[in-house]
Amino acid sequence: MKHIIRKAFFDFEKEEKFLNEMSANGFALTDYSWCKYIFEDAPKDEYIYRIELLGHPMDHQESRDYLQFMEETGAELVTSYNKRWIYFRRKAADGEFAIYSDIDSKLNHYNRILILFWAAAGLNLFVGLINLLLGAFTASISRPPINSYVSLISFSIFILILLFLIIPLNKKIKGLKTEKEIHE
């Protein structure tokens, strides 16, 4: 039986935790699209799920090599989002499943995500500023400055990305860097 759950996560590790809790309860993720998770019935604890942001789109040669490598290690590509976010799973019977097992590679992954967040934030800031300029221009010729209102949306999104995505991720990165001073 299919189960659909609509949910939004700002933190991919919390999302992983949710997927693994669902798996522990006998619901295995089979598909994901924007905030929509589709589960199928499965034996309890059959799979461990992991989420990863690729450095290149899925169909890029480097990503294809990597995905094939993952497959060789027993990881199954369940679904993907925007060709970049990959949802992997592996049978729990095969043992602990982690994609990154040391601080350096975890930091690399976090930094990849941080760049994506900053790109999204930067784009919104840029669009906001352009609309602000256009708004100022339309106001100067005595038309209603609709663009100014639109720019407020972009600026709000920029601030939300900063507050809910970038700042929490920065905290994680800082924590790992401190850890790295004494551990590998």
Added chain:
Amino acid sequence: MKDTTEHAALTEAVYYILLSLHEPMHGYGIMQNIKELSGGRVVLGAGTLYGAINTLLDKGWIEPVPGEENSRKKEYVITDLGKSIVKWELQRLNELIKNGIEIAGG
């Protein structure tokens, strides 16, 4: 070639990958081998392993096994340079152990 970073401490992952590749092995084989060697203590993430393999290939410490074109799974083996790196690391580890036992007691 002999800059200081060349003889800096290896990560546990790199050290065990280099040890494993004294025999030709593919990715999954390396993971299994390391798990076995370390008695289950070191479980390498596939992403971590993949990144390390690429770095080691770039450095010339390991190389792909030739003649495996039609095989789907790529195999790798350690190079002479890689072997000398492991020897250096062994010396370093021996020093750590010797000093550790002397001062903190075995």
